[in-house]
Amino acid sequence: MTWSAIAWIPTCLILACLLVAIATDLRDRIIPNRLVLIVLGCSAGLRLLSGPGPLLTSLFCAITILTVLGGLAAYDFMGWGDVKLIAAVSFAVPADRVITLLFAITLAGGLLSCIYLAIRFALLRMTPSRAEPQSGRPWALGHLAHREGVRILANEPMPYALAVLGGVAFGLATA
Numbered sequence: 001m002t003w004s005a006i007a008w009i010p011t012c013l014i015l016a017c018l019l020v021a022i023a024t025d026l027r028d029r030i031i032p033n034r035l036v037l038i039v040l041g042c043s044a045g046l047r048l049l050s051g052p053g054p055l056l057t058s059l060f061c062a063i064t065i066l067t068v069l070g071g072l073a074a075y076d077f078m079g080w081g082d083v084k085l086i087a088a089v090s091f092a093v094p095a096d097r098v099i100t101l102l103f104a105i106t107l108a109g110g111l112l113s114c115i116y117l118a119i120r121f122a123l124l125r126m127t128p129s130r131a132e133p134q135s136g137r138p139w140a141l142g143h144l145a146h147r148e149g150v151r152i153l154a155n156e157p158m159p160y161a162l163a164v165l166g167g168v169a170f171g172l173a174t175a
Contacts, residue, residue, distance in 0.1 A: 007049055010042035011172070014092055017042075018165040021085060025159035026144065029151075031081030036088050043092035054094055061098045062091035082160040089168050101171045108166030112158055120152045 017035045025031055043062075047055040066087035073083045086105060093101050 007046060010045040011092075013042045014039050014089065014168070015165075018085075018089075018161065018168060021081075021161040022159065022165060025081070025161040026148070029079075029157065029159065031079075031085050031161055033081075033084070036081070036084045039085065039088040040091060043088055046092050050094065057095040058091050058093070058098075061095050062087045065090050065098070065102070079157060079160065082164070085161060085164050089164060092168075093171060097171065100174075101167055103167075104170040105163055105167030108170070109158075109160060109163035111166070112160070112163050116152055116158055119149070123149055123153055 017039045021031045021035050024035075043058075044055070047058045066083065069078060069083040069086060070080075072078045073080045086102075090098050090101055
């Protein structure tokens with residue numbers, strides 16, 4: 001096995017963890033710490049494959065991101081789970097690509113915000129009788145849509161793990 005073939009293993013694990021993070025973020029608006037730790041461990045594995053120099057530089061970038069975004073989370077501008085997840089995935093990319101990753105996550109978050117605003121506008125324009133969606137099984141798509149609609153109308157935060165995955169996917173596609 002070559003080093004590049006080995007690098008696909010932690011990359012796939014990171015993507016799988018991001019998918020689970022999206023599911024838990026949609027369901028409970030929480031990103032479990034164990035998922036963040038798995039992403040961080042896989043990220044460290046990717047950086048170790050690059051050598052000790054890139055590892056320290058990427059670690060410094062991840063700590064800086066955690067500090068800056070942690071300041072935003074302290075004032076409730078972001079969720080702590082989102083901050084930890086963004087710092088963990090930023091450790092996965094080389095230091096010279098961190099700005100691109102953060103920009104992609106920001107753009108994906110902006111797109112997600114536009115979608116949520118459009119849904120909110122549509123929900124507010126519905127008549128009360130049509131605004132009551134049919135409740136289905138707990139894991140049915142209709143139930144999820146209903147619950148998201150209620151959260152959107154209640155001005156609850158967005159599941160930003162979707163934006164993180166969007167940014168990471170863009171980063172992988174342009175690598």
